[in-house]
Each structure stands twice: as C-alpha cells, then as structure tokens.
Amino acid sequence: MMQYRTLPGTEEKLSVLGYGCMRLPTKSGGMMGAIDKDLALKQIRTAIDRGVNYLDTAWPYHRGLSESFLGDYVLKDGYREKVNVADKLPCFLINRKEKIREIFEKQKSKLKIDVIDYYLLHSLNGPMWDKMLSLDIIPFMDEIRKEGSVRKMGFSFHGKPEEFKRIVDGYDWDFCQVQYNILDENYQAGIDGINYAASQNMGVFIMEPLRGGSLVGKMPGPVQKIYDGASVKRSAAEWAFRWIYNHPQVTMVLSGMNRDDHIEENLRIAEEALPGCLSPEEEDILSRARETYLDLMQVGCTGCAYCMPCPAGIDIPAAFKQLNNFHMFGKTESRVFHMLYSGISTNDGKPHWTRSCLDCGKCENHCPQNIEIRKEFAKVRRDLEGPGVRLLASAARPFVNRRGSRP
Numbered sequence: 221m222m223q224y225r226t227l228p229g230t231e232e233k234l235s236v237l238g239y240g241c242m243r244l245p246t247k248s249g250g251m252m253g254a255i256d257k258d259l260a261l262k263q264i265r266t267a268i269d270r271g272v273n274y275l276d277t278a279w280p281y282h283r284g285l286s287e288s289f290l291g292d293y294v295l296k297d298g299y300r301e302k303v304n305v306a307d308k309l310p311c312f313l314i315n316r317k318e319k320i321r322e323i324f325e326k327q328k329s330k331l332k333i334d335v336i337d338y339y340l341l342h343s344l345n346g347p348m349w350d351k352m353l354s355l356d357i358i359p360f361m362d363e364i365r366k367e368g369s370v371r372k373m374g375f376s377f378h379g380k381p382e383e384f385k386r387i388v389d390g391y392d393w394d395f396c397q398v399q400y401n402i403l404d405e406n407y408q409a410g411i412d413g414i415n416y417a418a419s420q421n422m423g424v425f426i427m428e429p430l431r432g433g434s435l436v437g438k439m440p441g442p443v444q445k446i447y448d449g450a451s452v453k454r455s456a457a458e459w460a461f462r463w464i465y466n467h468p469q470v471t472m473v474l475s476g477m478n479r480d481d482h483i484e485e486n487l488r489i490a491e492e493a494l495p496g497c498l499s500p501e502e503e504d505i506l507s508r509a510r511e512t513y514l515d516l517m518q519v520g521c522t523g524c525a526y527c528m529p530c531p532a533g534i535d536i537p538a539a540f541k542q543l544n545n546f547h548m549f550g551k552t553e554s555r556v557f558h559m560l561y562s563g564i565s566t567n568d569g570k571p572h573w574t575r576s577c578l579d580c581g582k583c584e585n586h587c588p589q590n591i592e593i594r595k596e597f598a599k600v601r602r603d604l605e606g607p608g609v610r611l612l613a614s615a616a617r618p619f620v621n622r623r624g625s626r627p
C-alpha cells in the first residue's frame with residue numbers, strides 16, 4: 221500500500237510519491253511534442269488509483285498545456301476529489317503587480333477548479349524573492365489563502381543556501397520544494413536547508429530525485445560495480461528513491477513519469493517508503509556509491525556561486541557542472557549544453573568561454589571550497605571547449621541570437 225506522510229502542523233496526509241506533470245508522454249517522444257493524451261490520462265489515473273494524491277503542474281510545463289490537460293481530462297469523473305492539485309506562479313514572467321492576479325485566475329480557469337490546493341512561487345532565489353516582495357506578493361498570498369482559493373502556500377527553490385533561509389524566514393509558508401538527491405546533498409538548499417525548513421514546521425517536497433534522469437540509465441562503471449555487489453538487488457532508481465525516503469524530514473518526493481514500467485517501479489518503491497527504510501549495510505552501499513560518483517567529479521564545485529559575478533562574464537558554476545557531468549555520466553549532452561550556454565545563447569549574445577578569463581583571481585578569493593578556478597579551467601577547455609565546439613558555436617550564434625530564442 222502507498223505510504224503517506226503528514227504535512228507538518230496539519231492532519232493532511234500526502235502520498236510519499238507525488239506525480240510531476242512536466243514530463244508527460246508525448247506523441248513524438250520528445251519533451252516539446254503534443255501530449256499523448258490517452259496514455260498520459262491512463263498513467264496519471266493509474267497512479268491515483270494506486271494511492272498518489274498529489275499532482276504537480278506549472279505554467280510553463282509542456283508550453284502551457286500541462287495545466288489545461290489536467291483541467292480538460294484528468295480532473296474529471298470524480299478524480300478531482302481524489303487528489304491535491306499543485307500549481308505555481310511563474311515569478312520569472314511577472315513584471316507588474318496586476319499580472320499576478322491575472323495569471324492566477326487564468327491558472328484556475330485552465331485547471332477548471334476554484335481551489336488550488338497547493339500553490340507555489342515558482343523557482344525562487346534571493347533576487348527573485350526580492351522582486352516578488354517589491355510587487356507585494358505577501359498581501360497577495362494572504363489574500364488568496366483568506367478567500368479560500370489556495371489552501372497551502374509554498375515555494376520552489378533554485379538558489380544559494382543563505383537565500384533559502386531568508387525566504388523561509390520571510391513568510392508563513394506551509395511547504396517548500398527543493399532539489400535533493402544522492403549527489404546534491406549539499407547543493408542549493410541541501411540537507412541544511414531541509415533541516416531548517418523542517419524545524420520551522422514546513423512540509424519538505426523533493427524535486428529532481430534522480431537528478432533529471434542522470435542517476436539512472438547507464439551508470440558510471442565503478443558505481444554499477446558497487447550496486448552489483450550489494451546482497452539485495454535494486455535498480456539505480458530504487459537506490460536513489462530509498463535514500464531520500466529514508467529521511468524523516470521529507471514529506472514527499474515528486475517524480476515526472478511517462479513510462480509504464482517507471483510508474484510501476486516508483487509506485488512499488490513508494491509502498492515501502494518509510495523513514496529508516498535503509499539498513500546500515502544499505503546506507504554503506506549508498507555512501508560508497510556517492511563517494512565514487514564524487515571521485516569521478518573533476519572539480520569539487522558545489523554550485524554555490526559565491527565566485528560570481530565574473531567580470532569576464534564566465535558562468536563558473538555552470539562550466540564546472542557540465543565538466544563533472546561529462547566525466548560522471550559520459551554524456552555528450554554536457555558538451556552541447558556548455559556550448560549553448562557559454563558560447564551561443566548568453567545574456568549579451570557574446571561567447572564567454574573560460575579562455576576569456578581575465579586572470580583577476582577575484583573568484584578564487586570567494587570560493588568556500590578553495591578551488592583553484594583558473595587552473596581547473598584547463599579541464600573545461602580540454603573537454604568542452606575544443607576548436608570544433610567553438611567553431612560550431614560561432615556559426616550558430618548569429619542565427620540563434622537574431623531569433624531571440626534563448627531556451
């Protein structure tokens with residue numbers, strides 16, 4: 221049977237597995253194609269029938285069609301009463317106060333419901349929170365709670381640790397949603413942020429439990445060897461989910477699902493998802509797998525961004541992230557992403573390869589990990605910024621920037 225955990229300070233029971241509606245199956249198989257309505261409907265309702273009681277959507281998911289899909293198809297035939305619906309205010313699109321109410325009303329109408337159970341400010345960090353404060357978001361949140369059109373208020377987070385604490389302290393939140401997985405224990409909010417939110421009686425919802433899918437599929441060989449040596453055989457996904465469920469501070473784990481076998485596996489794991497669901501031997505296996513992953517990392521960058529901004533416009537944490545992904549997962553996508561974000565689709569339309577470093581050393585004075593950033597750039601140049609990559613980027617740049625199509 222599905223496990224449920226209580227939202228702190230309430231009697232509200234939430235399934236430990238929440239259904240993320242950002243990666244629904246599509247006709248084309250890609251993220252951008254039209255939603256495969258029949259398949260998506262069957263998958264979501266199967267999960268609800270098996271005990272999932274939380275659906276998570278957002279304004280930009282499926283180019284705005286995820287919310288309408290829920291309203292037009294899923295939340296009918298008695299299914300609305302079986303689930304909590306979560307939606308998010310796209311803070312990144314808001315530039316005037318009136319727009320907040322406008323978007324909120326539109327979301328309710330797309331979802332065809334009068335009450336959004338769980339409403340989040342989408343993707344906050346320090347500057348985004350400051351912007352929303354300046355647009356009077358706090359009176360708005362009080363208002364929608366008071367009028368009963370939102371039951372629980374929260375935020376999702378992609379920022380620095382100290383920004384997380386400031387946001388938690390800035391409002392009477394019911395819950396937060398943070399990125400957390402075996403590799404990101406100390407990334408963004410991290411375990412310290414999770415503990416802090418739990419200490420403030422907030423629900424803690426986890427996103428990216430599989431790090432966007434990088435923790436499943438083909439494993440780095442040494443990691444696979446550790447899992448193979450365990451007395452109990454589990455998929456990488458199961459190890460990763462169990463590691464999170466083992467935390468009593470976690471209320472729910474969200475997963476964007478679109479394959480029947482993944483849904484089946486996730487539902488099965490959620491049936492055993494109790495805090496303390498790992499034995500000491502299993503915890504040891506996971507800490508060895510984690511250490512091995514981290515050993516494969518080329519640079520011990522945590523992505524904290526204390527080194528930023530760089531006067532040469534280099535996105536230092538992003539460059540190190542792609543370098544590490546390249547070595548841990550052997551995925552060519554890392555090279556493509558680096559080319560895109562450092563060489564093509566930059567804020568000013570100009571390339572900011574690591575070779576444009578001015579050698580000022582400012583970044584290294586601020587790095588809490590004492591990383592010799594300039595020295596480590598040699599690895600980025602070697603693996604991600606070869607002549608072919610730079611040539612391709614310079615050919616694509618005028619075209620992409622002319623169309624203004626920064627992804």
Ligand code: SF4
Pocket residue numbers: 529530531532533534536576577578579580581582583584593594
């Ligand atoms: S040393 Fe290079 S990377 Fe570091 S802040 Fe200066 S210009 Fe940027």
Ligand code: SF4
Pocket residue numbers: 520521522523524525526527528536537540586587588589590591593
């Ligand atoms: S290089 Fe250092 S300061 Fe910059 S993001 Fe990484 S760990 Fe943080």
